[in-house]
Amino acid sequence: MDGxxxxxxxxxxxGVASKLGLRYLDTGAQFRAMTWxxxxxGVDVDDAAAxxxxxxxxxxxxxxxPAAPTITVDGTDVAGPIRSTxxxxxxxAVSTVPAVRGRLLREQRAIIGDGxxxxxxxxxxxxxxxxxxxxVYLTADPEARAVRRTAEMSAGTDITATQQDLLRRDxxxxxxxxxxxxxxxxxxxxxxxxxxxxxxxxxxxxxVEEAS
Ligand code: C5P
Numbered sequence: 712m713d714g715x716x717x718x719x720x721x722x723x724x725x726g727v728a729s730k731l732g733l734r735y736l737d738t739g740a741q742f743r744a745m746t747w748x749x750x751x752x753g754v755d756v757d758d759a760a761a762x763x764x765x766x767x768x769x770x771x772x773x774x775x776x777p778a779a780p781t782i783t784v785d786g787t788d789v790a791g792p793i794r795s796t797x798x799x800x801x802x803x804a805v806s807t808v809p810a811v812r813g814r815l816l817r818e819q820r821a822i823i824g825d826g827x828x829x830x831x832x833x834x835x836x837x838x839x840x841x842x843x844x845x846x847v848y849l850t851a852d853p854e855a856r857a858v859r860r861t862a863e864m865s866a867g868t869d870i871t872a873t874q875q876d877l878l879r880r881d882x883x884x885x886x887x888x889x890x891x892x893x894x895x896x897x898x899x900x901x902x903x904x905x906x907x908x909x910x911x912x913x914x915x916x917x918x919v920e921e922a923s
Pocket of ligand 1: 716719738739740742802803804806814830831833835880884
């Protein structure tokens, strides 16, 4: 499941995994956890060489239960802190660094193993799991994405600022040299703007059932 921020990837992926009894992996949370560690250790996230030098240092553990996804870094639960404004602003820079992507790619493939999992991110259908049984690319209008993301954040968060940040991250994520955000060959494109979450989950469940 790939797509830009706020397209509905997380809620849809978790809903599909729960309905079908599959595991779930949020690769965005892994990039956020790497970013959280870099900020904690005073690494300049705009210095790609400095980030690369530390790419293998954090120990990440990702839980794969769709009802209760967890992520720890060096044994610390970071599920809350990785959603902070500081991490959100810095994550796209860290995600452009090939050493970070290479390290996470190995771990993502190890977690995927023989399958039975819904994996969400930006490069899942193109790079991480090009042989996936079903590939889905979710999008939504920028306004709808900003409204959804703002609703998830603390009260008083500004919709215009959220939309600007989403569009800034889209530009970086789509323009980077290594594994940019892109629709994979053979992916099913769903524009989620007019649909409820349950409707999108049902559409994806139907695609999985057709494929199996
Ligand atoms: O999905 P989420 O918004 O939490 O992802 C945070 C960031 O992590 C994205 O903006 C992107 O820079 C990066 N990311 C990535 N590749 C993935 C998943 C996320 O580069 N597979």
